[in-house]
Amino acid sequence: MARPMWKGSVNFGLVNVPVRMYRAVSERDVRFHLLHAKDKSRVREKRFCEAEGVEIPYEEIIKGYEISKGTYVTITPEEIKALAPKGTYAIDVEDFVPTDDIHPLYFNAHYHLVPETNAARAYALLSEALATSGRVGVGRVVLRTRQHACAVRPNDSGLLLSTLHSVDEVIPLEQIDGMPSHMPRVNARELATAEQLIDSLSAPFDPDKYRDVYREQLEEVLRQKAGGMEIRPSPTAPPEYSAPENLMDALKRSLAAAKKDRDEEAPSRGGAHRTAHRATGSRRVRTPVAARTAKRKTRKKS
Numbered sequence: 001m002a003r004p005m006w007k008g009s010v011n012f013g014l015v016n017v018p019v020r021m022y023r024a025v026s027e028r029d030v031r032f033h034l035l036h037a038k039d040k041s042r043v044r045e046k047r048f049c050e051a052e053g054v055e056i057p058y059e060e061i062i063k064g065y066e067i068s069k070g071t072y073v074t075i076t077p078e079e080i081k082a083l084a085p086k087g088t089y090a091i092d093v094e095d096f097v098p099t100d101d102i103h104p105l106y107f108n109a110h111y112h113l114v115p116e117t118n119a120a121r122a123y124a125l126l127s128e129a130l131a132t133s134g135r136v137g138v139g140r141v142v143l144r145t146r147q148h149a150c151a152v153r154p155n156d157s158g159l160l161l162s163t164l165h166s167v168d169e170v171i172p173l174e175q176i177d178g179m180p181s182h183m184p185r186v187n188a189r190e191l192a193t194a195e196q197l198i199d200s201l202s203a204p205f206d207p208d209k210y211r212d213v214y215r216e217q218l219e220e221v222l223r224q225k226a227g228g229m230e231i232r233p234s235p236t237a238p239p240e241y242s243a244p245e246n247l248m249d250a251l252k253r254s255l256a257a258a259k260k261d262r263d264e265e266a267p268s269r270g271g272a273h274r275t276a277h278r279a280t281g282s283r284r285v286r287t288p289v290a291a292r293t294a295k296r297k298t299r300k301k302s
Helices: 077-083 120-133 188-200 213-226 249-282 288-301
Strands: 004-011 015-023 062-067 072-073 091-099 107-115 135-143 145-153 158-164
Touching: 004 135, 015 120, 091 145, 107 120, 107 145, 120 135, 120 145, 120 158, 188 213, 188 249
Parallel strands: 004 091
Antiparallel strands: 004 015, 015 107, 062 072, 091 135, 107 158, 135 145, 145 158
């Protein structure tokens, strides 16, 4: 059972909702150790002084910030601690903003907020109020020794906290080399065909479809090698990409290929697909939050 990494409350106005915080994402990767090729023993990193050429014990190491080439200003742990924000065990919501106002680039890490046993009603109220209003609560929270801007938003029937990057951490598109200063005008026929292609490839988001295939294949190779199997990788050439010479022709051929794939998939999906299509009433599938919000709006009108 996962343990909460933080306990506190979500505060807005004079209302506070006691919550526990859990990680919402656990990143997975294949991590390798450095080994000596001769005898497969671990290779350890050591801390050496550049001036003396000797290994330095940890207690003789201090922190320094390079202000110019080769010039450092040092800082002590006590000075860092004195500047660290004081933990308040509170997520202080300062503004409620439209959900679409926050660009995806600002979102950083994500955490589930779970109500304490005596706070379920206030927790449900905040979750539903955010869902129906189409807003998220933006404020600040102190995690460990660092203050973060954060957003509290509805997540199905619960709440999700996302830390936000600072404005000076987000790189504007205009600063990227090669970005045209003026975009060319879009041809109406090309736009209509591109929209048809997008529509033909539209489907509900299925996270299982986008698994980390490379990691899974790498783990399988490692398991096979651990079992004594010899692996002989086949060389692969990197794909070459270039802009199509005739954009309209490329769009039409893509649209035809997408239609052919759909027609070939239709028999295999059979009755299950038709039943799901009738149940949703359209090709769009509402998320639990969206469905709950639509139901409330219908109830209000009636």
